[in-house]
Amino acid sequence: MSKIESILQDMELGLPPPKAPVANYLGTKRSGNLLYVSGRVSKLCGVVGVDVSEADAKIAARDTMLDILAIVKTDIGDLDIIHSILSMQGFVNSGPSFTAQPKVIDGASELLIALYGEAGKHARTATGVSQLPFGASIQLNAVMELK
């Protein structure tokens, strides 16, 4: 078992079955050692701060990163090949007065740091938007560096 999946198991988390992109694009695209990862939305739907609590949204951000890692594993073969997480962008489907987007996206960032340590720390942007595909609460994309 890969080192990263063993850490996931210790955290009592696992990779979900990888889901294909919902439209005409790839889950990931590689250029040299850079891996561009497509935006993925949470299964959790609804407006954070209105229909969805900050705490539930944070868990959904973590679970969306697990969905991303499942796709990345399918595309590159082994999560241990990731050398470093370079950047992540998180969009939060936000009610008019919800301004804690960073705390929500921490759900994904904390998972990456738990799995990859120092190499999992990344540049990040967390933004509020008024609507996401399928009404999802969270959308994440990333740029990773491979070994």
Next chain:
Amino acid sequence: MSKIESILQDMELGLPPPKAPVANYLGTKRSGNLLYVSGRVSKLCGVVGVDVSEADAKIAARDTMLDILAIVKTDIGDLDIIHSILSMQGFVNSGPSFTAQPKVIDGASELLIALYGEAGKHARTATGVSQLPFGASIQLNAVMELK
């Protein structure tokens, strides 16, 4: 004629005259083989799902990608120099209940795949927002890899 422009002609499409950026930035910026392409908005204005139909927005996404390709050609000289499309980000000016952003942005993705085949497939994020420059319906940016 370049191979890519010949395919465009077969599709009965053509490059529009390239438009300069509307403010203090470049249409594209190169670093090694990476080409960062600025956000470009559609000529079509209005809120998708309210003033503008999904079908019209999808055509506008394709046309915005043609605008981008016109700028890229101006900057790099020949669209055949593009080796691969790495990533695209699409923002859709979305009404409160419009959640089909991926179907709209497919208008741009499908054009890239028609032109560049496997190399045209890319990582992608499609996000709903409440407002875009000039009230445009669509905004697209991209990262491309040059030969």
Next chain:
Amino acid sequence: MSKIESILQDMELGLPPPKAPVANYLGTKRSGNLLYVSGRVSKLCGVVGVDVSEADAKIAARDTMLDILAIVKTDIGDLDIIHSILSMQGFVNSGPSFTAQPKVIDGASELLIALYGEAGKHARTATGVSQLPFGASIQLNAVMELK
């Protein structure tokens, strides 16, 4: 004194004290010569076009770029090490009818061009959103190339 900080002084501007990220991420992450810079929000809060004027928002965009440069200096040691600004993404907390996001984000772009000249010109995307962390008016991130 570094060349860039000397230009800042001539402009009667200065770097603020660098602020640590507000959550579990880095201010910048380096991969080879690429530097990914995290999203940073303006101290100025409120909805542009409703609570905040376009002119004040443009100044806030410039000041947010100064905040970013302060963080970048902390991380890489000297702003003269920046070879080129590749791309910038700007989000503007926008009222329903505010569509001049490019003019607002010019506040940041013009600073980069004043400091770095031709090398400071960059690809850019300026997008309107309905909410930002802490209710900020502006959010900026960037990708830079180091020497």
